[in-house]
Amino acid sequence: MSSILRLAENDMPVAEALGLLAEIERRSLHAAERLPESAPVTDVWDGLVFSVAGVRVVAAMDEISEMLCYPDRITRVPGSMPWVLGLANVRSSLLPIADLQVFLGGKAIVPSKGCRILVLRLRGLVVGLLVPSVQGMRHFNKKERLADARFKGKLGAYVYEAFGLDDDVWPVLSMHALAADAEFRLAAV
DSSP states (O other): OHHHHHHHTTOSOHHHHHHHHHHHHHHHHHHHHTSOOOOOOOSEEEEEEEEETTEEEEEEGGGOOEEEEOOSOOBOOTTBOTTEEEEEEETTEEEEEEEHHHHTTOOOOOOOTTOEEEEEEETTEEEEEEESEEEEEEEEEGGGEETTOOOOSGGGGGEEEEEEETTEEEEEEOHHHHHHOHHHHOOBO
16 A cells, blocks of 8 residues: 555656556456456346326336426416426426326326426427326336236326236336327327
């Protein structure tokens, strides 16, 4: 350790400093040889768990570009659908905000510290979805996927699969399907 301090103080000869650096490199390479190889994990699906209309759902992490707290101010847009809350200024860009629960036929979300805005940037659509709460991220083994899962109600139009884990079913809400829906894209009355 004192050699490193001397190197830092610039009073070590260059040849000695290069020798010290070579020794550090040799030790690092030797230590790395003993580390186990890590293969990339390919059988895991990552999702964001949130609730909407009283149902706990999960959405693919790669379908949600960011998550925001409820903005200080949302400006209502005249002539818009009831589920369109308006526009919010997010980092000097206007972001349309939609109440996902109202769009799905539920009650309007009462803004609170727990509600979140999930920002989608899919299929040329940029929109923030207001959800009542986000529970966090969840990792699922792809072997736990339940293909062709069906869900009733308007929410079911966006659920094509689910995961079965610990005797529980986790419906996957497809944000791609939501962004492709002509009804959702038509925000004007």
